[in-house]
Amino acid sequence: MQLAVEPGVGARVKAQAQHEKDAEFEAYMAARQPSLLRTAYLISGDRHTAEDLVQTALAKLYLSWDKVHDRQMIDGYVRRIIVNEHNSLWRRAWKKRELATDTLPDHQTVTDRHDDGQRDALWEFVQTLPRKQRAVIVLRYYEDLSEAEIAETLGISVGTVKSQASRALAAMRSRVHDNPVLAQDRAPADRSASDREEER
Amino acid sequence: MSNHQTDDLTRALRARSEDMTGTHVAFEDVKGRARGIRRRRRAASGIAVAAVALAVAVPMGINLGGVDNGQRPLPADQPTTTTEPTGPVTPTPQGPVEIDAAKAPRGEDPAILYATGTTLHRPDGPQVELPKQYSYLLPYADGVMGFYGPDGITDFIDGEGNLTDQGPYTGMSGAISSDGERLATWVSAVGAGGAVDLALWPRSGANPENGYTSNVVAMRGDMQLAGFVGPETVAYNLTVSTNQGATQTPYVTDWTSEPRELTSLMDVRGANDVTGVVSGLTTVDYGKNEYCFAVVKAVSDTVVWDTCDYRLGRFSPDGKYVLGVDPESDGLGGKGVTILDAETGEVVAEFQTEDRAFMQDAIWESRSTVLAPVMQDGAWFLVRMRPDGTVEKALDASREGYDDSSPWRFQYTP
Structure with missing residues (x-):
């Protein structure tokens, strides 16, 4: 008769620990993945790239799962990986010494009948922004992060966050003035308020 | 807006x-992608080579307690009084030195300036309180x-911690010469994106005029200084963003002539x-997730040697060694650091943290x-490593x- 060989205590404990880690990680994935995918999409402008960024970010998080002691920091950590990974993608263009954005990423424009295409125009504008400005804008106006949180995520100073956001918004303002679709529903009161803010 | x-x-x-x-x-x-990343990390770090267990190291193992909750008592550290190597030496060709920071012997405090919060620690003087956290x-x-x-803003603080002056926008980038006598900073009166002014400062603070000599090296952009490559010559990256895209270019310049692009590198x-x-x-x-680096002569812009196994970084002050880090460092940090011969690229010493630990810059x-x-x-440990493979703590945990x-x-x- 052949005796069944039971795994050692160490192996069982190891397997149990791995199981618990996977369960905890899957729970995090289930809860946060939709949000991470949306953020990655807004940063990259491409669905497949977004999925790839999130998969890589989650893989790196999985490898680091035991090292992250403060679970409240995980979202920030993953956002940082997504931004860094996207920057790595961008680095491939360094050798070409340019990153062409004259041609917008291929996607089907869907005009929202409720806003006469304004959202599409704003989205297309966001896609023309330089990499860092775009990340700042997405984290500030989509993720609603503070300037300090954005600085931490992007590894830049708060001053740089402010200057990047300011430049992006100035460019957007210019587009608003240039683009009647964007400018058409601005009330006179809004315009003067905007101008006053500009003067400040 | x-x-x-x-x-x-x-x-x-x-x-x-x-x-x-x-x-x-x-x-x-x-999980599949994680396995691929782990394979590449191990291949790059040489972990496939049999690691040598040291007296200062413990074998890799599973922490049965799961995630540490941060409540474990910290080990008591007693500083030694010697700067000589205190740990055993491992011939590095046999594999990386495995670091158990908790068990490493305590060496002397850091021999460079550092701050914890608003407290400035100086190797040659008493600690002082800074006006704020820098x-x-x-x-x-x-x-x-x-x-x-x-x-x-750059704050100028004297030896007693008093704010004596405030300078122009720095762009958060600086460098110091290997003899410690000269400093370089990015100065811009209008902040990031404005004219890029490179400032040269005598470390002694002895310039009676405005404190520094300056040279506008670009009309706009963000500067990241890499360091000095000559007595009054520095290497830096200049990033210029426009609505048509962004470019990053490495340059070498002094304070008298036009910057010269380093064409053999994508960044410095x-x-x-x-x-x-x-x-x-x-x-x-990016398809292979492969990043290759090189050591380059600044004057001739020619490659001395290159590698795709390490991300090369800082040189030792005498130029003898260069640091290589994990090619797969993530947002937290890497698994270790390697000291390479700067002239040949040969591995001199390789250090690897425990399985559940990580190392930052x-x-x-x-x-x-x-x-x-x-x-x-x-817990955080400040680890001191040497080319002979020895490891010790430079501060208490x-x-x-x-x-x-x-x-x-x-x-x-x-």
Whole structure:
């Protein structure tokens, strides 16, 4: 008769620990993945790239799962990986010494009948922004992060966050003035308020 | 910019983000990619070579307690009084030195400036209280220059911690020559994106005019200084963003002539003014997730040697060694650091943290010692490593700081 060989205590404990880690990680994935995918999409402008960024970010998080002691920091950590990974993608263009954005990423424009295409125009504008400005804008106006949180995520100073956001918004303002679709529903009161803010 | 416009922007982003509704990344796919990353990390770090267990190291193993909750008592450390190697030496060709930071012997305190919070620690004087917490420090006169992110202003602080002056926008980038006599900073009166002015400061603070000699090297852009490559010559990256895209270009310049582009590199990460070389990125193959680096002669812009196994960084002050880090460092840090011969690229010593620990940016403390923060078991350790393979702690363990950020802020080093 052949005796069944039971795994050692160490192996069982190891397997149990791995199981618990996977369960905890899957729970995090289930809860946060939709949000991470949306953020990655807004940063990259491409669905497949977004999925790839999130998969890589989650893989790196999985490898680091035991090292992250403060679970409240995980979202920030993953956002940082997504931004860094996207920057790595961008680095491939360094050798070409340019990153062409004259041609917008291929996607089907869907005009929202409720806003006469304004959202599409704003989205297309966001896609023309330089990499860092775009990340700042997405984290500030989509993720609603503070300037300090954005600085931490992007590894830049708060001053740089402010200057990047300011430049992006100035460019957007210019587009608003240039683009009647964007400018058409601005009330006179809004315009003067905007101008006053500009003067400040 | 009115609230109306930023609200529109927020609504536009939220609406567009719905494009991702229904997409899903499977857990098994994530685990599969994690396995691939781990394989590449191990291949690159040489972990396949049999690691040699040291008296200062423990074998890799499973922590049966699961995730440390940060409540484990910290080991009591008793500083030794010697700067000589205190740990056993491992012949590095046999494999990486495995670091158990908790068990490493305690050596002397760091021989460079560093701050914990608002307290400045000086190797040659008493600690002083700074006006605020700075992100970066440069030794200057008998005190420091402190770079602080939110306002972008350089604070000048004397040896007693008093704020004596405030300078122009720094761009949070600085460098110091290997002899410690000269400093370089990025100065811009209008902040990031404005004219890029490179400032040369005598460390002694003895310039009677405005304190520095300056040279406008570009009309706009963001500068990242890599270091000195000659007595009064520096290497830096200049990033210029426009609505048509962004470019990053490495340059070498002094304070008298036009900047010269380093065409053999995509960026520059380290520089040495004794040997006149720089390190930096040469190629990226994102499909293979492969990053290649090289040591380059700054004068001739020619490659001395290159590697795709390490991400090259800082040189030792005498230019003899260069640091290589994990090619797969993530947002927290890497698994270790390697000291390479700067002339040949041969591995001199390789250090690897425990399985559940990680190491952040390593800096040269002297021509033969490297310091790096290591997070292990929920505590931060400052580890000192030497080319002979020895390891020790340079400070007592700390539970201050964050999981992804150590409590110590070090001065810029050569």
